[in-house]
Amino acid sequence: MPPDPDAALMVAFQGGDERAFRNLFEKYGRAMVSFCHHFVRDQARAEELAQDVFLKLYRTAARYQPTARFKTYLYRIASNHCLNELRRGEYAGRRATQDGAAGALEAADPDRLPAATATPE
Numbered sequence: 382m383p384p385d386p387d388a389a390l391m392v393a394f395q396g397g398d399e400r401a402f403r404n405l406f407e408k409y410g411r412a413m414v415s416f417c418h419h420f421v422r423d424q425a426r427a428e429e430l431a432q433d434v435f436l437k438l439y440r441t442a443a444r445y446q447p448t449a450r451f452k453t454y455l456y457r458i459a460s461n462h463c464l465n466e467l468r469r470g471e472y473a474g475r476r477a478t479q480d481g482a483a484g485a486l487e488a489a490d491p492d493r494l495p496a497a498t499a500t501p502e
Contacts, residue, residue, distance in 0.1 A: 387405060387408070387450070387451035387452060388450065390404055390451070391442065391445050391447065391454075392445075394442055402439060405451075409452075410435070413459060414431040416431075416456065416459055416463075417459065417463055420463035420466065420467060421463070421466060430459075430463055434455070434458055437462065438455065
Protein backbone atom coordinates (compact mmCIF):
# COMPACT_ATOMS: atom_id res chain seq x y z
CA MET A 382 0.00 0.00 0.00
CA PRO A 383 1.42 3.44 -0.89
CA PRO A 384 2.10 5.81 2.01
CA ASP A 385 -1.00 7.56 3.30
CA PRO A 386 -0.32 11.28 3.89
CA ASP A 387 -3.41 11.51 6.11
CA ALA A 388 -2.14 8.68 8.30
CA ALA A 389 1.15 10.57 8.55
CA LEU A 390 -0.79 13.64 9.73
CA MET A 391 -2.56 11.56 12.36
CA VAL A 392 0.75 10.13 13.57
CA ALA A 393 2.14 13.67 13.71
CA PHE A 394 -0.86 14.68 15.79
CA GLN A 395 -0.18 11.79 18.14
CA GLY A 396 3.26 13.32 18.56
CA GLY A 397 1.76 16.65 19.60
CA ASP A 398 1.39 18.49 16.28
CA GLU A 399 -1.96 20.26 16.67
CA ARG A 400 -1.63 21.71 13.18
CA ALA A 401 -1.73 18.18 11.74
CA PHE A 402 -5.14 17.63 13.34
CA ARG A 403 -6.35 20.97 12.02
CA ASN A 404 -5.28 19.90 8.52
CA LEU A 405 -7.27 16.68 8.83
CA PHE A 406 -10.30 18.61 10.05
CA GLU A 407 -10.04 21.09 7.17
CA LYS A 408 -9.72 18.28 4.66
CA TYR A 409 -12.57 16.10 5.92
CA GLY A 410 -14.85 18.45 7.86
CA ARG A 411 -17.34 19.33 5.13
CA ALA A 412 -17.46 15.79 3.77
CA MET A 413 -18.11 14.51 7.27
CA VAL A 414 -21.12 16.79 7.68
CA SER A 415 -22.48 15.48 4.39
CA PHE A 416 -21.84 11.90 5.44
CA CYS A 417 -23.66 12.40 8.74
CA HIS A 418 -26.53 14.11 6.95
CA HIS A 419 -27.18 10.89 5.01
CA PHE A 420 -28.07 9.29 8.32
CA VAL A 421 -30.10 11.92 10.17
CA ARG A 422 -31.47 14.06 7.31
CA ASP A 423 -31.14 17.14 9.51
CA GLN A 424 -28.42 19.68 8.69
CA ALA A 425 -27.97 21.07 12.19
CA ARG A 426 -27.78 17.61 13.75
CA ALA A 427 -25.40 16.44 10.99
CA GLU A 428 -23.06 19.30 11.87
CA GLU A 429 -23.19 18.32 15.54
CA LEU A 430 -22.52 14.67 14.73
CA ALA A 431 -19.58 15.58 12.50
CA GLN A 432 -18.14 17.67 15.31
CA ASP A 433 -18.65 14.74 17.69
CA VAL A 434 -16.74 12.49 15.28
CA PHE A 435 -13.75 14.83 15.29
CA LEU A 436 -13.90 15.17 19.07
CA LYS A 437 -13.86 11.39 19.35
CA LEU A 438 -10.95 11.23 16.93
CA TYR A 439 -9.10 13.87 18.97
CA ARG A 440 -9.71 12.16 22.29
CA THR A 441 -8.80 8.67 21.10
CA ALA A 442 -5.80 9.67 18.97
CA ALA A 443 -3.40 7.71 21.16
CA ARG A 444 -5.11 4.46 20.10
CA TYR A 445 -4.76 5.14 16.38
CA GLN A 446 -2.53 2.71 14.51
CA PRO A 447 -1.95 3.25 10.78
CA THR A 448 -2.89 -0.29 9.71
CA ALA A 449 -5.49 0.94 7.22
CA ARG A 450 -6.01 4.17 5.33
CA PHE A 451 -6.82 7.06 7.64
CA LYS A 452 -9.95 7.83 5.64
CA THR A 453 -11.26 4.33 6.29
CA TYR A 454 -10.59 4.72 10.01
CA LEU A 455 -12.31 8.12 10.16
CA TYR A 456 -15.40 6.97 8.27
CA ARG A 457 -15.69 3.89 10.48
CA ILE A 458 -15.79 6.15 13.53
CA ALA A 459 -18.43 8.28 11.79
CA SER A 460 -20.61 5.40 10.69
CA ASN A 461 -20.54 3.84 14.15
CA HIS A 462 -21.38 7.18 15.74
CA CYS A 463 -24.25 7.89 13.34
CA LEU A 464 -25.67 4.38 13.65
CA ASN A 465 -25.60 4.74 17.44
CA GLU A 466 -27.49 8.01 17.05
CA LEU A 467 -30.15 6.24 14.99
CA ARG A 468 -30.39 3.40 17.52
CA ARG A 469 -31.19 5.92 20.23
CA GLY A 470 -34.34 6.57 18.23
CA GLU A 471 -34.33 10.36 18.31
CA TYR A 472 -34.49 10.49 14.52
CA ALA A 473 -36.79 7.51 13.96
CA GLY A 474 -39.11 9.51 11.71
CA ARG A 475 -36.31 10.90 9.57
CA ARG A 476 -33.74 8.14 9.58
CA ALA A 477 -32.85 6.07 6.56
CA THR A 478 -33.90 2.47 6.31
CA GLN A 479 -31.27 -0.17 6.85
CA ASP A 480 -30.74 -0.26 3.09
CA GLY A 481 -30.59 3.52 3.02
CA ALA A 482 -27.96 3.61 5.75
CA ALA A 483 -25.84 1.10 3.89
CA GLY A 484 -26.31 3.12 0.71
CA ALA A 485 -25.21 6.24 2.57
CA LEU A 486 -21.98 4.52 3.50
CA GLU A 487 -21.28 3.62 -0.10
CA ALA A 488 -22.34 7.00 -1.47
CA ALA A 489 -20.30 9.03 0.99
CA ASP A 490 -17.12 6.98 0.70
CA PRO A 491 -16.59 5.25 -2.64
CA ASP A 492 -13.84 3.12 -1.12
CA ARG A 493 -16.57 1.34 0.86
CA LEU A 494 -15.67 0.78 4.43
CA PRO A 495 -14.27 -2.71 4.98
CA ALA A 496 -15.81 -3.99 8.17
CA ALA A 497 -12.64 -5.71 9.37
CA THR A 498 -10.19 -2.84 9.00
CA ALA A 499 -10.86 -0.48 11.89
CA THR A 500 -12.94 -0.87 14.99
CA PRO A 501 -12.86 2.40 16.96
CA GLU A 502 -15.68 3.24 19.34
